[in-house]
Amino acid sequence: MAQFDETFDWVIVGSGAGSMSSALLMKQANKSVVILEKAEWVGGTTCKSGGVMWIPANRFMEPGEDTVEKGVEYLNAVVEDAPDAPGTNPERRRTYVVEARKMLDFIVGQGVELERGSTFWPDYYDELPGGVKTSRTVTALPFDTNELGKEWAPKLRKGFLEVPAKLDEGMQLPYMKHSWEIKKIFLKIAGRFVLGKLTGKHWVTAGAALQGRMLKAVLEKRAADIRVNSPVNEVILEGGRAVGVVTVKDGKPWRIGANLGVLINAGGFSQNQAMRDKYMPGTRKEWSNGIETDTGDLHVELERKGAALGQMDQMVGFQMSEAPGWDTDYVKPGTQSTTGKPHAIQVDQSGVRYMNEGGSYEEFCENMLIRDKTVPAIPSWAIMDQQYMDKYAVAGKGMAKKNMAKWLESGWMRKADSVEALADAIKVPSAALKGTVDRWNGFVRNGKDEDFHRGERAYDNWLGDPFFKEGPNACMGTIEKGPFYAIPVVPGDVGTYGGVVCDSQSRVLKADGTPFEGLYACGVSTASPMGKVYPGAGASVGPSMTFGWIAAKHAAGLGNQV
Structure with a gap:
């Protein structure tokens, strides 16, 4: 023993x-909890993310706007049941939709201040049955980290947006010059910022706000003993049951027992290049926005103990570009908002378009990897004209007017007076690129992308420009005004999307399909319950919080009490 x-x-x-929601529920059941964090900061990948939860029929939606059955219908339409997607099945998807809204109500009841992420943030495949063209997103209100106190405020992992702005407000700011309403939003944010400086506040939003608020709730309720710099390298099994773990304390092995069980929410393997080469060749850890501790330690440990791994070839793709400074940027420069705008398309190294440049970032990067198997497509090239440069920022690096000289000098951006000359600059066949651009311009003038249907989804247009009036929709504009420009695009990610296979109670399954007793998992340590698809904004954080909560519910024997 x-x-x-x-x-x-x-x-x-x-x-x-998922760790925080699980701890809060265990506290309600009067159970003792310890959270063991490998890093020196609390919050995991969630802190660095947008902190969005995708939750159908949630409390913040309008009455009659959505239903549980509609959410289930959508997931069943978008997620494929297949042998290579063992993390999902109809039961697990229904469990998510039914329980996620309950989890949300519980979290709000614990004092965590949340709101609707936006009234317009469509599902990524909103055209499918059950899809919503408004928004199923939930986010946290901006958070002052001083509320954590002097001991814990420095231990919250850095977020990507440290301003007193709601996530939805921040996403509207690029269109400020078009709208007095958005100018008012900017002035409100500026006012909050100045007031915050004067009063000593340290505002964060997005994922850091969510995790800051969750951490505050856990601390205030004394729901868990939280320990940083405490990596776990072994799960202890007895008779097939998880009874504890081996961690590190004061530089020495430290064995902690678990009466009810162990929950693994240790992140993915985005920073382990050997695992990437094995499971998702053609991708690089340097292109990932995953955190430094995502090295797959527990993936390896649980597989060694007999757990089944699944969907290990999947990542939450997030297209990016190696723009100047990319190697030291805290958040890698994404290009979703570049190729999704009017006056921009993407081509492979043969000069040909091969997908809808809008839509899901996960599918976008998957398409790049698939294309690259037959036609060189890593990197691909975003193609833009002067109309684009006059209106929009590029890859999150600002406007061309201020930055063009350094972009060109670095070699990152290519510029030419004609499409054919641009083709020569990026070493793709000039006739092919000219034909691709001409074909695109024809689609714009005729009002329909006959190749890939860009602009036919609400989400495609959400990615575009709501104030764009020169084309058939918000995301299609001609590429015809010189000079012409190109930047390279690669399949980055915000984390991996595969791991241990779990059942609907979050129990880790063995290779034979039976569960380990007392061993649970959630988040990107698992094979996603969404299978190989990312159905909407927050399809990682929402399931992590929900299945972490479900794990506590099952382990504590709470049944239908919550």
Whole structure:
């Protein structure tokens, strides 16, 4: 029988969003909890993300706008059941839709201030049955980290947007020159910022706001003993049951027992190049926005203990470009808002378009990897004209007017007076690129993308320009005004999307399909319940929080009490 240095009812590995929701529910059940975080900061990948939860029929939607059945219908339409997607099945998808809204109500009841992410943030495949063209997103209100106190405020992982702005407000700011309403939003944000400086506040939003608020709730309710710099390298099994873990304390192995079980929410393997080469060749850890501790340690450990891994070839793709400074940027420069705008398309190295440049970032990068198997497509090239440069920022690096000289000098951006000359500059066949651009311009003038149907989804147009009036929709504009420009695009990511296979109670499954007793998992440590698809904004954070909560519910024997 295993001997332990100390024992808790519930041992959680990792401090992402699912860990916090799980700890809060265990506290309500009067159970003792420890959260063991490998890094020196709390919050996991969630902190660095947008912190969005995709939750059908949630409390913030209008009455009659959505239903559980509609959410289930959408997931069943978009997610394919297949042998290579063992993380999903109809039962697990229904469980998510039914339980996610309950989890959300519970979290709000714990004092975590949340709101609708936007009234217009469509599902990524909104044209399919059950799809919503408004928004199923939920986000946290901006958070002042000083509310965590002097001990814990420095331990919250840095977010990507440290301003007193709601995520929805921040996404509207690029269109400020078109709207007095958006100018008013900017002035409000500026006012909050100045007031915050004067009063000593440190505002964060997006994922850091969500995790800041979750951490505050856990601390205030004394729901868990949270330990940083505490990596877990072994899960202890007895008779097929998880009874504890081996971590590190004061530089030495430390064995912690678990009366009810162990929850693994230790992140993915985005920073482990050897695992990337094995499971998703052609991708690079340098292109990932995953955090530095995402090295797949627990993937390896659980597989060694007999757990089934699934969907290991999947990542939450996020197209990016190696713009000047990309190697030291905290958040890699994404190009979704570049290729999705009017006056821009993307081509492979043969000079040909091969997909809808709008839509899901996960599908976008998957298409790049698939295309590259037959036609060189890594990098691909975003093609733009002067109309684009006059209106929009490029890859999150600002407007061309201020930055063009350094972009060209670095060699990152290519510029030419004609499409044919641009083709020569990026070493693609000039006739092919000219034909591709001419074909695109014809689609714009005729009002329909006959090749890939760009602009036919609400989400495509959400990615475009709501104030654009010169084309058939918000995301299609001609490429005809010189000079012409190109930047390289590669299949980056915000994290991996495969891991241990779990059942609807979040129990980790063995290779034979039976569950380990007392061993649970959530987040990107698991094969996603969304299978190989990303159905909407927040399809990682929402399931992590929900299945972490479900794991606690099952382990504590709460049944239908919550």
